[in-house]
Amino acid sequence: MNCSSSNVVYLLRCKTCGIQYVGSCTTPFRTRFSNYKSCNKYHKDKTVPQQELHKHFDLPGHSGFADFEYTFIDQGSSLEDVRKRERFWQYKLNTFLPHGLNVKLLFRIRPFFELLSFLGITD
Helix, strand or coil: CHHHHHHEEEEEEEEECCCCEEEEECCCCCHHHHHHHHHHHCCCCCCCCCHHHHHHHHCCCCCHHHEEEEEEEEECCHHHHHHHHHHHHHHCCCEEEECCCECCCCCCCCHHHHHHHHCCCCC
16 A cells, blocks of 8 residues: 555554554545645634644644654455444544544444435535
């Protein structure tokens, strides 16, 4: 796996304090990484995903995204497969708050989006 790979699960680790985040992308990782850097500019308005991740790299003693390293840890064959693998690694590596930077969702994503679609709410 490399920065051009899609359908990957990756681990972001803060080089300053060691805290971790597990994420995934179905687009090339390079694109996802660029999106993280872009969103970091706007996270203070609390409208971007991965809010805890962005807040962490603004902590005193941290230098933004220069402080983290990434490792590819898994790859899937479909969106559903990638999401399952992402959840597996989040639990396996215990990357949920307060031990890591992942936020545990209290609802399942797919039924939530199906409900939005049913209600006619789209992007």
